[in-house]
Amino acid sequence: MTTLTIGFILIALLIALVLLGMQIAYALFSVAFVGIWIIRDNLGLAFRMLELTAYSGIADYLFATIPLFVLMGLLVSVSNVGRDTFEVAEEVLRRMICGLGVATVAANTIFAAVTGVSIASAAVFTRVAVPEMTRHGYRPSFSAGTVAGSSVLGMLIPPSLLLIIYGVLAEVSIGGMFIAGILPGLMLAGGFVAMLVAITMLFPGFVLTDPEAVRERRLDTEIERMPLGTMAAKLIPIVALVILVLGGLYSGFFTPTEAGGIGAFGALIVALSRRSLDRHKLWQVMKQTGVISVSILLLLIAASFYSRMLSIAGLPNAIAGLVTDSGFGPLGFLFFYAVIILLMGMILDSTSILLIMVPIAAPIAQGMGIDLSHFGIVTVIAVEIGLLTPPFGISVFTVHNTLNDPNVSVEQIFAATLPFILVMLVVLVIVALIPATATVFLY
Amino acid sequence: QETITVNIGSSHPEANIWVYAMKNTFQPEVNRILSENGNEYQVDWVEAYAGTLYKFTDTREAVMDGIVDVGMVGTVWEGANMPLQNVTYFTPFATEDHKMIIEIFDDLSENLPELRDSWAENGMVHLSSLITDSYDIYGTFPVATMADLQNRKLNAPGTSANWLQNTGATPVDGALTTYYTNIQTGVTEGTLSFASGILPTRVYEVAPELTRVGIGSMYFGGIAANKDFFDGLPEPVQAAMKEAAAATSVAHGDYVADLAARALDEMQAAGLTIHELPAEEKTKWVEGLPNIIEPWLEQTGDAGKVVLKAYFDALRERGATPLRNWDEGL
Amino acid sequence: MSEETAAQSDDAFVPRFSEAPFGAVLGSVAAVMSSVGTAWIGVLMALIVADVIGRNFLDAPITGVSEIAARSVVAIVFLQVAAAILQKRLTRADFLIRRLEGSSPKAVSLIETFFCLVGAAVFSLVLWASFPKFLDAWTTSEFFGVQGVFTIPTWPFRGITVLGSAVAALAALYRALEEIRTVRRLA
Numbered sequence: 001m002t003t004l005t006i007g008f009i010l011i012a013l014l015i016a017l018v019l020l021g022m023q024i025a026y027a028l029f030s031v032a033f034v035g036i037w038i039i040r041d042n043l044g045l046a047f048r049m050l051e052l053t054a055y056s057g058i059a060d061y062l063f064a065t066i067p068l069f070v071l072m073g074l075l076v077s078v079s080n081v082g083r084d085t086f087e088v089a090e091e092v093l094r095r096m097i098c099g100l101g102v103a104t105v106a107a108n109t110i111f112a113a114v115t116g117v118s119i120a121s122a123a124v125f126t127r128v129a130v131p132e133m134t135r136h137g138y139r140p141s142f143s144a145g146t147v148a149g150s151s152v153l154g155m156l157i158p159p160s161l162l163l164i165i166y167g168v169l170a171e172v173s174i175g176g177m178f179i180a181g182i183l184p185g186l187m188l189a190g191g192f193v194a195m196l197v198a199i200t201m202l203f204p205g206f207v208l209t210d211p212e213a214v215r216e217r218r219l220d221t222e223i224e225r226m227p228l229g230t231m232a233a234k235l236i237p238i239v240a241l242v243i244l245v246l247g248g249l250y251s252g253f254f255t256p257t258e259a260g261g262i263g264a265f266g267a268l269i270v271a272l273s274r275r276s277l278d279r280h281k282l283w284q285v286m287k288q289t290g291v292i293s294v295s296i297l298l299l300l301i302a303a304s305f306y307s308r309m310l311s312i313a314g315l316p317n318a319i320a321g322l323v324t325d326s327g328f329g330p331l332g333f334l335f336f337y338a339v340i341i342l343l344m345g346m347i348l349d350s351t352s353i354l355l356i357m358v359p360i361a362a363p364i365a366q367g368m369g370i371d372l373s374h375f376g377i378v379t380v381i382a383v384e385i386g387l388l389t390p391p392f393g394i395s396v397f398t399v400h401n402t403l404n405d406p407n408v409s410v411e412q413i414f415a416a417t418l419p420f421i422l423v424m425l426v427v428l429v430i431v432a433l434i435p436a437t438a439t440v441f442l443y
Numbered sequence: 444q445e446t447i448t449v450n451i452g453s454s455h456p457e458a459n460i461w462v463y464a465m466k467n468t469f470q471p472e473v474n475r476i477l478s479e480n481g482n483e484y485q486v487d488w489v490e491a492y493a494g495t496l497y498k499f500t501d502t503r504e505a506v507m508d509g510i511v512d513v514g515m516v517g518t519v520w521e522g523a524n525m526p527l528q529n530v531t532y533f534t535p536f537a538t539e540d541h542k543m544i545i546e547i548f549d550d551l552s553e554n555l556p557e558l559r560d561s562w563a564e565n566g567m568v569h570l571s572s573l574i575t576d577s578y579d580i581y582g583t584f585p586v587a588t589m590a591d592l593q594n595r596k597l598n599a600p601g602t603s604a605n606w607l608q609n610t611g612a613t614p615v616d617g618a619l620t621t622y623y624t625n626i627q628t629g630v631t632e633g634t635l636s637f638a639s640g641i642l643p644t645r646v647y648e649v650a651p652e653l654t655r656v657g658i659g660s661m662y663f664g665g666i667a668a669n670k671d672f673f674d675g676l677p678e679p680v681q682a683a684m685k686e687a688a689a690a691t692s693v694a695h696g697d698y699v700a701d702l703a704a705r706a707l708d709e710m711q712a713a714g715l716t717i718h719e720l721p722a723e724e725k726t727k728w729v730e731g732l733p734n735i736i737e738p739w740l741e742q743t744g745d746a747g748k749v750v751l752k753a754y755f756d757a758l759r760e761r762g763a764t765p766l767r768n769w770d771e772g773l
Numbered sequence: 774m775s776e777e778t779a780a781q782s783d784d785a786f787v788p789r790f791s792e793a794p795f796g797a798v799l800g801s802v803a804a805v806m807s808s809v810g811t812a813w814i815g816v817l818m819a820l821i822v823a824d825v826i827g828r829n830f831l832d833a834p835i836t837g838v839s840e841i842a843a844r845s846v847v848a849i850v851f852l853q854v855a856a857a858i859l860q861k862r863l864t865r866a867d868f869l870i871r872r873l874e875g876s877s878p879k880a881v882s883l884i885e886t887f888f889c890l891v892g893a894a895v896f897s898l899v900l901w902a903s904f905p906k907f908l909d910a911w912t913t914s915e916f917f918g919v920q921g922v923f924t925i926p927t928w929p930f931r932g933i934t935v936l937g938s939a940v941a942a943l944a945a946l947y948r949a950l951e952e953i954r955t956v957r958r959l960a
């Protein structure tokens with residue numbers, strides 16, 4: 001049996017364990033450990049790789065930003081900045097079909113400009129949007145799916161952890177990547193809105209528990225309008241945060257990696273100034289930050305161990321060989337590459353996929369004359385789809401975890417994110433075909 | 444005929460200056476030598492380049508622990524476990540001739556007991572030296588006098604932060620991959636770096652003023668084999684690896700020279716202006732530096748003194764004139 | 774508010790000493806470690822803010838922030854992982870398990886026992902692999918950073934990995950025992 005065959009068997013074993021419900025970190029660790037042991041026929045090596053990965057697999061400033069982005073998300077959530085943004089969006093979009101869904105997308109788009117990890121958006125808007133949507137006659141699972149789906153905007157609109165990691169791996173300017181992500185991010189948001197409206201008109205049963213009530217509420221002219229002053233007041237904190245994070249970033253006060261720390265600090269100030277935080281509550285927020293972060297970070301360690309096992313099995317080299325031998329043109333290569341990432345996205349986390357694929361693929365892409373910033377955006381959109389695809393879709397897990405509602409199952413949320421995945425696929429194809437969508441503001 | 448499997452790898456991609464010769468000289472040379480010597484042995488290379496197995500912080504452990512059998516080891520990141528190898532970083536302005544550094548460290552790593560033993564203590568056999576070309580300042584501003592450095596923020600990670608002491612410039616952490624964004628957004632106003640490393644980062648686009656300071660070429664680390672693995676190889680294979688390693692050193696030196704020259708041409712074509720720091724200003728810089736070798740000598744003790752002395756003797760023997768005699772008073 | 778309930782359930786994983794002495798001690802240790810990890814996140818934020826302010830307004834950046842942050846993130850994980858195990862907060866896809874729960878709770882508990890044992894094994898492996906490196910770091914005074922600029926010993930960080938994986942292994946084992954008890958009760 002070749003090591004490559006063993007590699008594929010181990011992937012199958014991993015999928016089986018994950019589907020059976022094993023803690024994903026346990027599954028990744030144990031399969032990878034056994035894999036290294038078998039492939040190299042060396043138990044000691046498996047131990048040493050495990051130690052190395054546990055101690056330094058995520059020992060990187062980049063990963064230190066994850067708890068900080070999560071902390072910022074939760075602080076923004078307790079100080080009701082997320083809710084206020086959502087409420088203003090809700091007010092403005094009241095007359096729109098699927099108004100609350102569209103409001104979720106809109107609020108997520110604005111929120112994306114301050115957060116760098118999608119799971120932060122997912123956690124915040126699960127708290128803010130899902131109860132509101134459910135209260136107004138939207139299906140809980142659809143509401144949860146909308147939050148999970150629109151949370152991917154957080155990684156495409158700057159600042160973004162994934163764009164930072166891609167920039168580091170492909171050796172392209174991170175600031176440039178941030179600019180390249182803006183238009184595709186907005187295209188994605190627009191696509192989501194169009195999809196939500198269409199789907200509500202075509203299949204109201206999929207979206208709403210009581211379509212008639214929702215229609216009445218939408219057309220109700222009696223409801224008191226929110227005064228413009230109130231709207232402005234509600235938007236001040238989020239606008240201030242966007243200015244702090246993006247402004248500070250582009251005027252050189254801090255680096256993309258530092259944005260998480262500064263953003264969290266800014267959110268803390270906002271929370272304190274709104275008097276929504278006493279010492280007890282702050283501690284609770286910090287503890288929750290810890291709980292959410294540790295489950296993600298442990299996954300990242302495990303995934304990094306697993307990807308090293310795949311590398312020992314020779315999988316990355318085999319893929320690179322396959323691409324080189326196939327004689328694809330740039331488009332064929334992009335297509336093939338995106339498909340592989342989509343498949344990996346089902347079983348691996350975003351960072352691991354980037355770690356495995358970018359070092360192999362970026363030189364090939366460059367050799368084919370593909371612009372590396374454009375290539376990065378294609379990569380990140382494809383990787384982001386993986387946040388929503390089963391069996392391992394971390395945005396969906398985050399929403400499910402945060403919601404903690406026994407009536408909304410993980411698979412219901414997965415089903416509800418399907419339309420979002422379709423929109424992302426469409427945007428992926430458009431961006432892949434038209435490089436200018438990424439590079440237009442760059443050069 | 445016997446086939447020997449050799450796992451070879453690195454934390455950096457194949458195009459990287461420190462990895463290039465592993466893939467393009469060491470491997471083919473070993474193959475060639477073995478086949479010319481009767482084809483008794485053959486190597487099956489299992490490659491894990493580009494950090495798919497471990498990160499740059501773990502290059503020593505990866506070879507020491509046998510995760511790869513042969514690997515690029517960046518001793519520059521191993522200040523705690525292999526401090527002796529970092530002597531060049533604590534003795535700036537020694538020489539700009541990177542080929543000389545390769546020659547010196549190929550010799551010392553083999554023949555100076557302190558250095559050889561340090562590799563052995565870390566479970567490795569040194570095969571071939573890796574270096575950087577000379578460090579200069581790539582900035583948004585030219586440096587005509589030392590006053591121009593006052594209150595400037597420059598990327599100078601790790602040990603290179605030492606070189607800015609008493610210059611008035613503030614060292615800011617970073618890596619080749621962060622310089623571009625740091626400078627573009629104004630987090631820093633330039634960086635200490637070397638031509639062969641800086642070209643692919645396109646830093647010249649945002650820092651179009653290169654001031655040649657000649658801080659010197661640095662010993663970066665070595666290509667090394669796991670000691671147990673190497674000791675267990677048949678003698679002819681060991682000999683082939685040693686011979687290939689010598690060729691690798693030459694190829695590495697040539698590659699860096701070519702790349703540095705090409706880099707300067709390409710960067711100038713792209714708008715880079717080159718300035719020279721006047722000799723008297725350079726003297727001010729060199730003499731203004733505090734005794735930065737001191738903490739290193741304290742850490743490394745007698746072995747450090749031997750290595751420092753041997754290094755500076757070797758420099759002078761080869762006709763180099765270090766601008767500061769860091770070995771004074773030993 | 775959902776936050777409050779979530780916060781309460783966060784503390785609820787430590788059983789009473791009189792009911793489960795082992796669980797109570799283990800839970801308390803895990804809770805203390807988790808609190809240290811939590812506070813560390815705040816320190817990390819403060820460090821970054823101080824570095825940015827120092828660099829921009831005082832020409833005095835804090836050296837080594839990136840290395841310290843890099844090591845901190847690992848420490849934070851290993852300080853908090855045991856508590857996360859006891860709280861059953863590790864990410865997983867549990868749709869199959871939950872479907873089984875109604876029809877065959879005993880099978881579910883058996884599967885859960887198996888998962889917990891795998892978890893205990895995984896963290897035991899990490900412990901086993903990391904301990905020698907911790908001793909090494911201790912005896913050789915290994916550090917990170919640069920001589921003359923800043924140096925920080927690595928043994929506390931390696932120690933946290935060792936301690937964290939030890940307590941995590943025990944936590945997973947404790948969870949396995951609980952599941953076995955459930956199996957017995959259902960039998």
Ligand code: NA
Nearest residue numbers: 112154157159
């Ligand atoms: Na973002």
Ligand code: NA
Nearest residue numbers: 345386389392
């Ligand atoms: Na997925």
